[in-house]
Amino acid sequence: MTTQTTESTGAPVNKDSATKGLVGLPENVGRALATIGGALAVVSTFLAWTWTSAFPGDLTVYGYPGGLQVLVLIGGALTTLFGLASYGVKGLRWLTPAGADGAIKLAATGTFATTWYTVIAISDELGGVVNLEPGGYIAAAVTLAAFLGAFSLPFERPEDEPVDEDESVGERIGRIWRHIVALLKSAVFTPSPAPARKLPAYAEILVIVAAMAVGLTVFTYGIGTEYDELFVGFLITVGFLFAALSKAGLVARVSAITGRHSTITMFGAFIAAALFPFTQSDDQYATIGVYILIFATVALGLNIVVGLAGLLDLGYVAFLGVGAYTAAMVSGSPSSPFDLHLPFWLSALLGAAVAMVFGVLIGAPTLRLRGDYLAIVTLGFGEIFRITVLNMDGTSGPDITNGSNGISSIPNLDILGFDFGLEHTILGFTIGRFANYFLLMLLITLIVVVVFKRSSDSRIGRAWIAIREDETAALAMGINGFRVKLIAFALGASLAGLAGAVQAHVTYTVTPEQYQFAHVVPPNSAFLLAAVVLGGMGTIAGPLVGAALLYLIPAKLQFLGDYQLFAFGVALVLLMRFRPEGLIPNRRRQLEFHEEAEAPAVLSKTGV
Structure with missing residues (x-):
């Protein structure tokens, strides 16, 4: 034998x-x-x-x-x-x-x-x-x-x-x-x-268009499932069929094609996502869509810290809160202690800048730590932020954040006369409030994607990957580990603050309960980290897909009641057991979990 x-x-x-x-x-x-x-x-x-x-x-x-x-x-x-x-x-x-x-x-x-x-x-x-x-x-x-x-x-x-008789x-x-x-x-x-047959350039572009159309159709169908049984069946079907397409090698083939036409893929995905509000007859599912985009954008920012630089940050949602509170205070809310009503672009930049400052202030004394110690410190920062804004109610501390009541009645955005709180007719389609914010958040997501891609492909991005793989070896090669990690921390914090500025206007109110480590409704630090790991660390598409699933599935599983988190946890355990590298893995990370697989001749920098 x-x-x-x-x-x-x-x-x-x-x-x-x-x-x-x-x-x-x-x-x-x-x-x-x-x-x-x-x-x-x-x-x-x-x-x-x-x-x-x-x-x-x-x-x-x-x-x-x-x-x-x-x-x-x-x-x-x-x-x-x-x-x-x-x-x-x-x-x-x-x-x-x-x-x-x-x-x-x-x-x-x-x-x-x-x-x-x-x-x-x-x-x-x-x-x-x-x-x-x-x-x-x-x-x-x-x-x-x-x-x-x-x-x-x-x-x-x-x-x-072999059987041991004494076992x-x-x-x-x-x-x-x-x-x-x-x-x-x-x-x-x-x-x-089996060897892949290369297609002509025009055919590959058609494949990308078809993939985007299928992705939009699947997402629209999943988010629009009208009853619980249909959504459960949708999860079963999509899970097994995606695994089948992956096993057949079709997912890898399409990924290779999109990698050769990355610019076309990125703008094609943007256009496909922009068409989503026009497929909806009302704001019911556009509401879920805009929250998914906020969650996905913050997850992509965390992917810089965790996926590229390898820094385990368990308090990242605090930077989202910093951006949201900053924008809420300067956007004309009657609950704000400051009598300011800045234009959106300025309040968004201010939210990103303040979050970046907090990132530097927190990172400077803590980033000399590694591993579990860094994780514990960042977890503590997240709780410190929540408790601080909770106590700034005029009783336990200065009256700045209104304590547990938060800052409410944040006005709708008005950019160049376009009121995001009103319905608008575009090309014969009527889109509502949340659809307006969906398109705005989609634009911000595109900006974050470009920042992530340019950063990961740059010299500093290669330094992040070197620090992630082996910090000692990177330091021996002359990389300033502390400075490189601080840049990653600050950039990730600023992207979260930018998303928080939009979140404040979408939700009308910001409260401390929204920014806990583990909260029933995402985004929170636990779900953000899970989105990065589930989707695929170090990639662009991974956290976006992971965040969409982690927001959509709990929202649709509410009919399970007390068993909702149990079913959700079992699904995560099974996925991590059989696909630990994530749904859309970075090629390097995939090889780490499958060392027996033959290494390719050339490895991509960021994966898909």
């Missing part, structure tokens, strides 16, 4: 058993079952799944998929495409540059999970499986068949660890658990690399 090591798990595998799947069906039967099952899942969505419209989405209509059926249709279609690509169908091989088998397994699993979740939800809410129509039974059966067929495809099985019960359980995890990871994530 010969053994080798999987590239994905690093565990030894039994090479002789690499021709069998988890399910004991022949490979050709399993492949056909997965492909045909995916196609039949698409057909089943055009049938009625229940007889009554009492279940949300009205799944009683024949010939017109609705609600959760649409998600099953997409999953089934993608499973079928991957299955056909595995047969070598011309024109589909481009979708699976890294192989189709792992992608088939993930897509079939996502389709199966969404379908069975829907069937169980119908039975639970309506009082039993008797409420299912034939379409529901067919969908459940064909997705189960596709799932079993997908896991009949071959993979490299991990070899059993304890706990050690035995640990050994069995490690083998199960290695078995599942090998079955799904074993790579099958």
Whole structure:
């Protein structure tokens, strides 16, 4: 028997058993079952799944998929495409540059999970499986068949660890658990690399446009889900299908294309995001959109401190509060102790400048610390800021911030006669207050992205990365570690202060409770750090995607009540277990978590 090591798990595998799947069906039967099952899942969505419209989405209509059926249709279609690509169908091989088998397994699993979740939800809410129509039974059966067929495809099985006769019960359980995890990871994530065919420049630009359109569609659909069951199904489908596209190598291929056309990608993403308010009929979801942008912008600023410079800052949300309080005090609020009403551009610059000053004042005496000590000090700064503004109420201290009441009645912005508090008609589309602020915050996000990109590509950015990787070695090479870290701290603080200036006008009121380390509603320091780590440290797209997910998911999971944070925490644990480098990782960081993977000839500076 010969053994080798999987590239994905690093565990030894039994090479002789690499021709069998988890399910004991022949490979050709399993492949056909997965492909045909995916196609039949698409057909089943055009049938009625229940007889009554009492279940949300009205799944009683024949010939017109609705609600959760649409998600099953997409999953089934993608499973079928991957299955056909595995047969070598011309024109589909481009979708699976890294192989189709792992992608088939993930897509079939996502389709199966969404379908069975829907069937169980119908039975639970309506009082039993008797409420299912034939379409529901067919969908459940064909997705189960596709799932079993997908896991009949071959993979490299991990070899059993040697058994120690003296091992304890706990050690035995640990050994069995490690083998199960290695078995599942090998079955799904074993790579099958294939050479990529380079496209003409115009075709690559079309790919970027298509990727932006898909991203806008997915985000708009997710943020606009009308009921709880649909959002849960959306999370299941998107999670598995994104993993399938990543496993197929399509995400990496698109990332490489966007890397070659970074300027076009950045402005394309900006235009796609700017179209979002025009897809909404009212301000209901534009409200969530503007808060996501505020959260994402602050997370991107924190990414300079944590992702590039490697400084663990647990009190970063305090800089957002400094900017918000500064802008609130000089924007004409009747609660402000200062009789000032500065124009927005000046109040925003003032908020950024004051936050930067605080960053220097806090960083100068603390940045000589490293690791956990620095984290504890920054956590203390965040609490000091909150307690200070809480006590400046005229009783415990000077009357500046109105204590727990905060600064309220902050007027709407008026820039060159454009009142952000009123509805406006643009190109025949009526956009409301939050849509106005969404477009403004999008412009500020673009500025922050440009600052991040230019900084990371500069000499100082390379110094940050050197400090992050090995501070001792960087100091030996002549880098002034303290100065470099202080610049990162000050720049990150100023970007947070800039976002805080907009937040103050969007929320009308700033209070100390908004700037705790761990607060129920983001942004807070814990969620900001999680957004950076979850999305991908050191990248541009990572914190933006991470912040969007971390804001959107809790907002949509409120129906879980007391179990909301539990479900959210379980999702984070699973994601960090199976993708510790983040959703959109920096290539260097990805290699750190997958050292057995072959290093590329050239590493990008900032990743995607």
